[in-house]
Amino acid sequence: MTPDTPLKLVALAGGVGGAKLAEGLAQILPPHALTIIVNTGDDFVHWGLNISPDLDTVCYTLAGLANPVTGWGQADETWNVFQQMERLGAPTWFRLGDKDLATHLERTRRLREGEPLSHITHDLCMRWGIRHTVLPMSDDPVATIVDTVEFGELPFQEYFVHQRCEPTVRRFRFAGIEQAQPAPGVREAMAHADALIVCPSNPWVSIDPILKILQTAAIHLPNVVLAVSPIIGGRAVKGPAAKMFRELGIEPSALAVAEHYGKRTLTGFVLDSIDANLAPAVDALGIQAFVAQTLMPTSKERRKLAQDVLHLVEKLV
Amino acid sequence: MTPDTPLKLVALAGGVGGAKLAEGLAQILPPHALTIIVNTGDDFVHWGLNISPDLDTVCYTLAGLANPVTGWGQADETWNVFQQMERLGAPTWFRLGDKDLATHLERTRRLREGEPLSHITHDLCMRWGIRHTVLPMSDDPVATIVDTVEFGELPFQEYFVHQRCEPTVRRFRFAGIEQAQPAPGVREAMAHADALIVCPSNPWVSIDPILKILQTAAIHLPNVVLAVSPIIGGRAVKGPAAKMFRELGIEPSALAVAEHYGKRTLTGFVLDSIDANLAPAVDALGIQAFVAQTLMPTSKERRKLAQDVLHLVEKLV
Numbered sequence: 001m002t003p004d005t006p007l008k009l010v011a012l013a014g015g016v017g018g019a020k021l022a023e024g025l026a027q028i029l030p031p032h033a034l035t036i037i038v039n040t041g042d043d044f045v046h047w048g049l050n051i052s053p054d055l056d057t058v059c060y061t062l063a064g065l066a067n068p069v070t071g072w073g074q075a076d077e078t079w080n081v082f083q084q085m086e087r088l089g090a091p092t093w094f095r096l097g098d099k100d101l102a103t104h105l106e107r108t109r110r111l112r113e114g115e116p117l118s119h120i121t122h123d124l125c126m127r128w129g130i131r132h133t134v135l136p137m138s139d140d141p142v143a144t145i146v147d148t149v150e151f152g153e154l155p156f157q158e159y160f161v162h163q164r165c166e167p168t169v170r171r172f173r174f175a176g177i178e179q180a181q182p183a184p185g186v187r188e189a190m191a192h193a194d195a196l197i198v199c200p201s202n203p204w205v206s207i208d209p210i211l212k213i214l215q216t217a218a219i220h221l222p223n224v225v226l227a228v229s230p231i232i233g234g235r236a237v238k239g240p241a242a243k244m245f246r247e248l249g250i251e252p253s254a255l256a257v258a259e260h261y262g263k264r265t266l267t268g269f270v271l272d273s274i275d276a277n278l279a280p281a282v283d284a285l286g287i288q289a290f291v292a293q294t295l296m297p298t299s300k301e302r303r304k305l306a307q308d309v310l311h312l313v314e315k316l317v
Numbered sequence: 318m319t320p321d322t323p324l325k326l327v328a329l330a331g332g333v334g335g336a337k338l339a340e341g342l343a344q345i346l347p348p349h350a351l352t353i354i355v356n357t358g359d360d361f362v363h364w365g366l367n368i369s370p371d372l373d374t375v376c377y378t379l380a381g382l383a384n385p386v387t388g389w390g391q392a393d394e395t396w397n398v399f400q401q402m403e404r405l406g407a408p409t410w411f412r413l414g415d416k417d418l419a420t421h422l423e424r425t426r427r428l429r430e431g432e433p434l435s436h437i438t439h440d441l442c443m444r445w446g447i448r449h450t451v452l453p454m455s456d457d458p459v460a461t462i463v464d465t466v467e468f469g470e471l472p473f474q475e476y477f478v479h480q481r482c483e484p485t486v487r488r489f490r491f492a493g494i495e496q497a498q499p500a501p502g503v504r505e506a507m508a509h510a511d512a513l514i515v516c517p518s519n520p521w522v523s524i525d526p527i528l529k530i531l532q533t534a535a536i537h538l539p540n541v542v543l544a545v546s547p548i549i550g551g552r553a554v555k556g557p558a559a560k561m562f563r564e565l566g567i568e569p570s571a572l573a574v575a576e577h578y579g580k581r582t583l584t585g586f587v588l589d590s591i592d593a594n595l596a597p598a599v600d601a602l603g604i605q606a607f608v609a610q611t612l613m614p615t616s617k618e619r620r621k622l623a624q625d626v627l628h629l630v631e632k633l634v
Binding site: 024047048078080081084085087088089098099102103106109122124136185 | 364393397399402404406411415422425426429441444
C-alpha cells in the first residue's frame with residue numbers, strides 16, 4: 001500500500017453523526033478513494049417537496065454549508081419564505097430556510113421530470129464543490145415507519161420532528177425496501193472497497209435500511225467492516241438512538257450497538273475512550289474492539305477520528 | 318337604488334390593468350357587491366409549482382401587496398431562494414421572489430391534496446385581508462397557447478416571459494376550455510349581477526378565455542356590460558395587446574377592441590379621453606361610447622375611474 005494507491009473506503013451514513021465522520025474521511029482521502037452511501041428512509045414529502053434530510057445533512061456538511069448549531073439546514077440561513085408560509089397557514093412543524101428550500105425545490109423539480117435521485121445528488125454535489133462520491137442508498141422510495149405505542153405507525157419525520165421522538169417505539173418497518181434496488185454506483189463502490197465504515201449514525205433507522213438494501217441485492221460486504229459507536233457512555237451523542245434501545249427492552253450502550261450489528265456484519269468496533277471498559281465484552285462477541293476519541297464537535301476532531309479509523313483499517317486489511 | 322342596496326357588479330380581469338380597476342371598484346363597493354372573475358389561462362407549472370399569474374396580480378393588488386414597479390410579484394420582495402436556485406442550475410427565466418414563492422408553494426401543496434383552486438384562492442384572500450370575492454374563472458385547467466410564426470405553438474408564459482412577447486402571433490388556442498366548468502360562485506355571481514365590467518385587460522388572452530367559459534356554460538351576461546379599453550392612443554398601457562392586434566392584421570386602437578368584443582357582448586365602452594374622437598365609430602357599432610380618464614397609475618385614479626364606471630352603470634341599468 002503506497003500513498004499513490006490509497007485504500008478505497010465506503011462509508012454508510014445517516015444524518016449528523018455520520019456526516020461528521022464522512023467529512024473527516026473526506027479531509028484525508030482523495031475523491032476516488034471514498035464513497036458515502038446515505039440513508040434515504042427518512043425522505044418524505046413536505047409542502048409538496050421531496051426532502052432527503054440525511055442526504056442534505058451529509059452534503060451540506062461535506063460542502064462546509066451545514067448549520068453547526070442546529071445539526072440540520074444551512075448556516076447563515078434566512079426564513080423569508082417560511083414566514084410567509086406561516087402567514088398563509090401552511091404546516092410549520094418542519095422548518096425550511098430559504099437556502100435549504102432551494103435544494104428541495106430543485107430536487108423535486110428534477111424528480112418530477114424523471115431524473116433519478118442519484119443523478120440529481122451527483123449534480124448538486126458538483127455545484128456545491130463536493131468532490132467525493134455521495135450516493136443515496138437507492139433511487140427507489142423507501143419509507144421508514146416507526147410503530148409507536150401511542151399513535152401506532154408514524155412516518156419517520158412525523159415521529160422525529162413533529163412528535164419530537166416522544167412516542168414510545170415498538171418496532172421499525174421500511175416500506176418498499178424489498179423492492180428497492182441499490183442506487184447506480186453502490187454495487188461498484190462496494191466491489192472495489194477495501195473496507196466498509198459504518199459511521200456513528202442511528203443503527204435502527206439510519207444504518208439498518210442501508211444494510212438491508214445491500215443484503216437484498218446480495219452485495220457482499222468487504223472483509224473489513226468497522227463501525228464507530230454512536231452511543232457514548234450509554235447516551236446517544238445526538239438523536240433518539242439510546243431512547244430507542246431502551247424502549248425496545250435493551251440497555252443502551254456501545255456494547256448493545258455492537259451486539260445489534262453482530263459479528264456477521266462487523267469485524268471491528270470503535271468505542272469511545274470513556275467506554276474502554278466495554279472492549280472485552282465487544283471482543284467476546286467476535287468483533288475486534290478499538291478505542292478512540294469519537295466526539296467530533298469540530299473539523300479537527302473529525303479529521304483525527306478519520307485518521308484513527310484509517311489506521312485501524314490499514315492494520316486489518 | 319339606495320345606498321343600502323348598491324348595484325352588484327361582476328368584473329372580469331386579467332393581470333395588471335384588470336387588477337387596477339378591480340382595486341378601484343373594491344375601494345367604493347361593499348364586499349358583497351363586487352365579484353372579480355380572473356383569467357387562469359396563463360396558469361402554468363414552473364419549478365414544479367402551480368403558478369396563477371393573473372390571480373396573484375389581482376390578489377396582491379387588492380391586498381396592497383403588489384410591486385408597483387414591476388407589475389408582478391410583491392413589494393419589498395427578497396430573492397434568497399432565487400439566488401440559490403440560480404446556483405443549483407434551475408431555470409431562471411421566470412423570477413420568483415421569496416414572498417411570492419410562498420404563495421405558489423402553498424397553492425401547489427393544497428392542489429396536490431385535492432383542494433380546488435377556488436377554495437384555496439378564497440382562503441388566501443382571507444389571510445391577505447381581501448374582503449371582496451375573487452374567483453378563478455374555473456377550477457379546471459385551461460392553457461392559453463400562442464401559435465407563433467417563429468416557434469409554432471408556445472405555452473403562454475413561454476411566449477410572454479421567456480420569449481418576451483417577441484414571436485409573431487398567428488392565433489390563440491385555449492386548451493381544455495371546452496371541458497372547463499365555471500368555478501363555484503361564478504354562475505351565482507353572474508345571476509345576481511346588475512352589470513358586468515370588462516376591465517382594461519388583454520382582450521385576446523385575458524378576457525376571451527373568461528367569456529368563452531361563461532358562453533360554454535350558457536351563463537347569460539347581465540343587461541349592462543361595460544368594457545374599459547386597454548388600448549389608449551393606439552397603444553396598450555402594458556403588455557402585448559396592441560402588438561397582437563397588429564400581427565393579426567388589425568390596426569390596434571380602442572375601436573378595434575370594441576369591434577373585437579362586438580355588440581353581442583358589450584352595451585357600453587369606455588374610451589380614454591385622448592381617444593374621444595373614436596366615440597362616434599364605437600356608437601356606430603351599436604355600443605354606447607363613453608369617455609373617461611382611464612390611466613390609473615395610483616390608487617386615486619383607480620377610485621376615480623371606478624366611480625365613473627359606477628355612475629355609467631347606474632345610468633344604464
